Every structure is written in C-alpha cells, then in structure tokens.
Amino acid sequence: MKIPLPARFRTPVLLMAGLTLLVALATAIGSEQLNFTLTEMLIRMIVVIGLYMFVGNSGIMSFGHIGFMGIGAYVTAWATLAPEWKQVMLQGLPAFLQEHTYPFPVAVLASGLVAAGVALILGAAIMRLNGLAASIATFAFLAIVYSVYSNWESVTGGTSSVIGIPTVVGPWTAVAFACLAVVAAYAFQVSRYGLMLRASRDDEVAAQSSSVDIVRVRLVAFVCSAFLVGMGGALYAHFLGVLTTDAFYLALSFVTLSMLVVGGIGSLTGAVAGTLAVTLIVEILRACERGFALGGAQISLPRGSQEIGLGLALALVLIFRPAGISRSREL
Amino acid sequence: MVDPLLRVPQPTAAELAAEGVSVRFQGLAALSEVNLTLLRGEIVGLIGPNGAGKTTLINCLTGFQRPTTGRVALAREDTAGWNPARFRKAGVARTFQAGRLFRDMTVAENVEVTGVGLGLDRKSAHSVAMEVLDWLGIADKAARTAGTLDYTDERRVGIARALVLPPAFILMDEPAAGMSDSEGEDLVGLVTSIPTKFGCGVLIIEHNMRVIMNVSHRLYVLDGGRTVAQGTPAEVQANPAVISAYLGADV
Numbered sequence: 001m002k003i004p005l006p007a008r009f010r011t012p013v014l015l016m017a018g019l020t021l022l023v024a025l026a027t028a029i030g031s032e033q034l035n036f037t038l039t040e041m042l043i044r045m046i047v048v049i050g051l052y053m054f055v056g057n058s059g060i061m062s063f064g065h066i067g068f069m070g071i072g073a074y075v076t077a078w079a080t081l082a083p084e085w086k087q088v089m090l091q092g093l094p095a096f097l098q099e100h101t102y103p104f105p106v107a108v109l110a111s112g113l114v115a116a117g118v119a120l121i122l123g124a125a126i127m128r129l130n131g132l133a134a135s136i137a138t139f140a141f142l143a144i145v146y147s148v149y150s151n152w153e154s155v156t157g158g159t160s161s162v163i164g165i166p167t168v169v170g171p172w173t174a175v176a177f178a179c180l181a182v183v184a185a186y187a188f189q190v191s192r193y194g195l196m197l198r199a200s201r202d203d204e205v206a207a208q209s210s211s212v213d214i215v216r217v218r219l220v221a222f223v224c225s226a227f228l229v230g231m232g233g234a235l236y237a238h239f240l241g242v243l244t245t246d247a248f249y250l251a252l253s254f255v256t257l258s259m260l261v262v263g264g265i266g267s268l269t270g271a272v273a274g275t276l277a278v279t280l281i282v283e284i285l286r287a288c289e290r291g292f293a294l295g296g297a298q299i300s301l302p303r304g305s306q307e308i309g310l311g312l313a314l315a316l317v318l319i320f321r322p323a324g325i326s327r328s329r330e331l
Numbered sequence: 332m333v334d335p336l337l338r339v340p341q342p343t344a345a346e347l348a349a350e351g352v353s354v355r356f357q358g359l360a361a362l363s364e365v366n367l368t369l370l371r372g373e374i375v376g377l378i379g380p381n382g383a384g385k386t387t388l389i390n391c392l393t394g395f396q397r398p399t400t401g402r403v404a405l406a407r408e409d410t411a412g413w414n415p416a417r418f419r420k421a422g423v424a425r426t427f428q429a430g431r432l433f434r435d436m437t438v439a440e441n442v443e444v445t446g447v448g449l450g451l452d453r454k455s456a457h458s459v460a461m462e463v464l465d466w467l468g469i470a471d472k473a474a475r476t477a478g479t480l481d482y483t484d485e486r487r488v489g490i491a492r493a494l495v496l497p498p499a500f501i502l503m504d505e506p507a508a509g510m511s512d513s514e515g516e517d518l519v520g521l522v523t524s525i526p527t528k529f530g531c532g533v534l535i536i537e538h539n540m541r542v543i544m545n546v547s548h549r550l551y552v553l554d555g556g557r558t559v560a561q562g563t564p565a566e567v568q569a570n571p572a573v574i575s576a577y578l579g580a581d582v
C-alpha cells in the first residue's frame with residue numbers, strides 16, 4: 001500500500017495514527033485493567049522517546065534519564081498537591097509552592113523545564129567527556145538524584161510516599177503527550193542539530209572537520225531529551241497519584257533501556273516499537289506469574305520470571321538483531 | 332529574501348603555512364622543523380615513504396594535531412588553540428586517508444553536514460550538497476546509505492564533504508588510494524580542476540609518482556619527518572636526496 005504523504009512527514013504521522021488507533025480500540029473495550037496498562041505504557045513511551053532523542057542520535061548511552069523522570073514527577077507533586085497536604089508532608093517547600101496549587105498543564109510544563117535546566121548544568125559538565133565516561137557520569141547522576149531525593153525528607157517525604165497527587169492522566173491524555181513526543185523527537189532528528197549530532201555519532205573526527213561543534217549539539221539534545229523525560233515523570237505522577245523515590249531508580253531504568261534496545265536504538269520507530277514489544281512481553285509474563293488453569297491444574301511461573309524474561313528478550317535481540325526489531329530504520 | 336548562502340562568510344585567507352613544525356609522539360619524532368606554504372589556486376604535492384609524517388602534517392594544518400614546537404599560520408595569523416571546526420570555518424578543509432564517512436547517513440546527508448556545520452539551514456545545505464555531488468558525478472547516489480558505497484564512491488563523498496561551500500584550502504590525504512589506475516586518474520583529473528572551479532589551494536598526498544608529478548605545481552618530499560626536497564616536479568625528480576630516499580625503489 002502506498003501512503004500519499006510527503007515523505008518527510010510519513011514516520012511521525014504513521015506513528016501517531018497507530019498510537020491513536022490503539023487507544024481508540026482499547027478504550028472501546030473499556031476494561032479498567034487494560035486502560036491502566038495502556039496508560040502506563042504510553043507514559044513510558046514518552047520517556048523512551050525522550051531517551052532515544054539523546055541516545056539514538058548521539059550514540060552515547062545514558063543510564064541517568066530516569067533521574068530526570070523523578071525530578072519531573074516531584075516537581076509536579078510540589079506544584080499540584082493541596083496546600084493542606086504540603087504543610088503536613090512537605091514542610092521544607094518554599095512558600096510559592098507550599099501555599100499555592102498550580103493547574104496541571106503549568107505543572108507538567110514546569111516539570112519538563114526543571115528537568116531540562118538540570119540537564120543543562122549536568123550536560124555542560126559531562127558532554128565534553130568521551131562516550132563511555134559520559135555514560136558512567138549519567139549513571140552517577142541517577143545515583144545522586146536517588147539518594148538526595150530519598151534523604152531530603154522535608155521536600156520529598158524521604159522514603160515514605162507522597163500521596164494525594166491529582167490522578168488526571170488517562171489513556172487519552174497519555175497518548176496526546178506521546179504524540180507530542182513523537183513530533184518533537186522527529187522534528188529534532190531532521191533538524192540541523194539532529195543531522196550534526198548523528199554525524200558526530202558516526203564519526204567524531206570527521207564531524208569536527210565538517211565544522212560541527214560536538215559538545216554543543218550533544219548538549220542541545222541532552223537538554224531537549226530531559227525536557228520530554230521530565231514531562232513523562234510528571235504524567236506518571238498524575239497517573240499513579242503516589243510517588244516514592246524507589247519508583248525512579250534501577251528497575252525502571254532497566255525497563256526503559258530494554259525498550260529502547262529491543263526496539264532499536266537508532267530510530268524513533270524503534271523507540272515506539274520497543275515500548276510496545278517490551279510491554280507485551282512483561283504483561284504476558286506477569287499474567288503467567290499470576291497463574292492460569294490448564295486442564296484442571298493451576299500453572300504459574302515463579303515470581304521474578306518477569307525480570308528474567310525481559311533480560312532474556314534483551315539478550316536475544318542483542319544477539320540476533322543488534323539493531324533492534326525496527327532494524328533502527330523508520331517506518 | 333536574503334540568499335542563505337550569503338550568511339556564510341566566504342573564506343578570504345590566501346596562504347596556509349607550517350612554520351618550523353615539529354611533532355613528537357613520546358620518543359618518536361614524527362615531524363622535525365617542517366616548513367610548507369600553500370597558496371590559493373595552486374596544487375601542491377606532498378610525498379614520502381610510509382611513516383614519513385605526511386598525515387601528521389595535514390593533521391597539524393587542520394587543527395587535529397598540535398605542533399610540539401613551531402606554528403601553523405593562516406593568512407599569517409597564528410592558529411594556536413584553534414580546533415578543527417574553527418579551521419574549517421576559516422576555510423581549511425580536509426579529507427581522510429581512512430575515508431571516515433558518516434556510515435549510517437545518506438550520501439547527501441554526509442555532504443550536508445558541512446553546510447549545516449557552517450551555518451546553513453538544511454534546505455540550502457541540501458542544494459549546495461547536490462551541486463557538489465553532481466560535479467563529482469555521484470548525484471545519482473545521493474540517497475544511498477554511505478556505508479554501502481564502494482571504495483571509489485566513498486572517496487568522492489569524502490571530497491564532496493570537504494569541498495561544499497568552497498574552502499580556501501583543501502588538504503587531501505591519499506584520495507586515490509585503493510583505486511585502480513584508471514579510476515585514480517579520473518579522480519586526479521577532477522582534482523586538477525578544483526583550483527579553477529572552486530578557487531581553492533590543494534595539498535595532495537599521493538603515492539603514484541606519475542600522477543603526482545603531473546598534477547602538482549610544486550612538491551614537498553618528506554622522509555622520516557624531515558623535508559628532504561621541495562620544488563617543481565622537474566627539480567624534485569632531479570634531486571639526488573629524493574632519488575635515494577624515496578624514488579629509488581620506484582624508478
């Protein structure tokens with residue numbers, strides 16, 4: 001089938017149409033469980049797309065993006081919780097946060113901006129490192145965010161949960177933001193900056209001789225990508241209604257990185273496809289852990305099968321299809 | 332509307348020079364007190380046996396290698412502390428012995444990178460890229476992924492990438508290496524027309540003696556990091572130092 005679209009809009013339009021259709025079908029079925037899974041998946045997709053924006057175009061792996069997600073999630077909690085709650089739970093917040101609540105769109109935008117601001121400072125320090133050193137630095141960043149947020153009780157509640165965040169995000173809001181992320185990531189990758197960044201990924205030395213300012217283009221991508229991931233964190237907060245610092249650490253980092261790798265690090269289509277595929281795998285394994293009846297006998301996989309299964313899927317993709325299920329190409 | 336090309340300043344430098352350049356890697360003297368001048372509009376050959384320091388000299392002249400002593404001057408201005416991007420902006424472009432294409436990008440994108448790096452928007456970068464690809468006879472391969480090209484085309488893309496938005500100087504590191512004689516001669520034919528077509532000075536490293544003697548106005552001969560001879564092809568070929576150091580085996 002030939003789709004009559006200008007070639008340059010093809011990928012984002014197809015991806016957005018597919019996602020919207022998926023949500024339309026799922027909401028028509030109307031299962032609470034399905035809506036929950038779908039919304040969570042779409043929010044993760046936003047994070048994975050944000051991660052792709054930096055990792056896919058720069059070729060530098062980041063283990064720190066879930067830190068940006070956590071930062072975004074807490075920003076929106078600070079902004080949207082009722083003042084009575086904040087005065088009890090989060091006494092260390094400055095007055096402009098503690099005494100006011102801000103509307104959802106403002107809070108989500110602020111989440112993105114704060115994450116981007118942190119990325120600007122962090123990136124300015126680490127984007128001049130070589131690829132591997134930069135990756136390790138992003139991991140250190142994640143560890144720092146985690147321990148700061150786990151111990152800064154007066155503004156994060158420390159290890160206890162922050163509750164009472166308005167749960168206003170369902171599948172439609174999530175898909176709207178996922179579409180926004182698709183458009184943003186695509187616009188970036190075809191932009192001047194995207195082109196220069198991909199050149200530096202393929203050959204740093206040759207990129208320099210083409211007058212590419214590598215540190216600068218990497219930094220731009222890092223900041224934009226943190227913005228998307230920060231917004232993803234805010235949506236996650238407004239989806240769950242409850243925040244703990246543990247939610248934004250190794251487990252989620254592993255899942256989102258698996259999504260990116262399984263889909264194919266080098267393409268936006270890969271980020272989307274990987275999120276879908278890994279969610280499917282995880283949900284099937286989760287169902288198996290819960291168990292099902294087979295000819296009168298109750299069969300269930302042992303707990304932990306989820307993580308093992310995901311690890312296996314990741315290893316298999318890396319062995320047999322290193323460029324991911326999308327082969328790192330676009331639709 | 333202002334032509335976007337006008338936003339990129341034309342390089343004005345008329346002379347690129349290595350002045351007493353030495354490079355030492357740990358104990359090894361890769362270059363010792365080398366002087367070289369390249370003027371706009373001329374083709375200068377750089378020859379010498381393997382390991383003579385030819386690539387190291389190009390690295391110095393393009394900001395990839397800092398001279399241990401001595402200096403590189405562009406239009407008489409000292410370039411100390413310039414990075415390669417700044418050299419390209421000032422009009423000094425190069426190709427690489429190893430090709431170094433952006434493998435996962437298309438041929439057109441490979442060339443566009445330079446235009447964009449120099450400040451063009453993508454659309455203008457694309458149109459100038461296509462002009463150069465057309466001149467090099469590979470416009471029909473613009474949409475191919477660079478990693479799938481054969482050796483000859485790979486070299487041409489590398490040259491296109493350096494020539495787009497014409498620099499003042501183009502430094503070519505063995506552009507015809509690995510090509511058959513006839514392919515190499517075709518390519519060198521194109522190189523000959525670069526000064527008139529693009530207004531550049533050309534520095535070219537090439538191992539094929541017949542070819543390099545034909546295209547060069549002047550030559551420098553390096554051996555063991557030192558300049559052993561320089562001058563017109565006739566002068567160089569008659570120089571006993573060259574014959575013993577380099578041509579001996581070839582003639």
Ligand SMILES: Nc1ncnc2c1ncn2[C@@H]1O[C@H](COP(=O)(O)OP(=O)(O)OP(=O)(O)O)[C@@H](O)[C@H]1O
Nearest residue numbers: 356359361379380381382383384385386387388428
């Ligand atoms: N980065 C480096 N570190 C250490 N030694 C180096 C480095 N680069 C080059 N050399 C050495 O410096 C000398 C000159 O190398 P160079 O690559 O400039 O030679 P060349 O004339 O280009 O040779 P070829 O014809 O083989 O390309 C060689 O002995 C090489 O091993």
Ligand SMILES: [Mg+2]
Nearest residue numbers: 385386387428
């Ligand atoms: Mg060499």
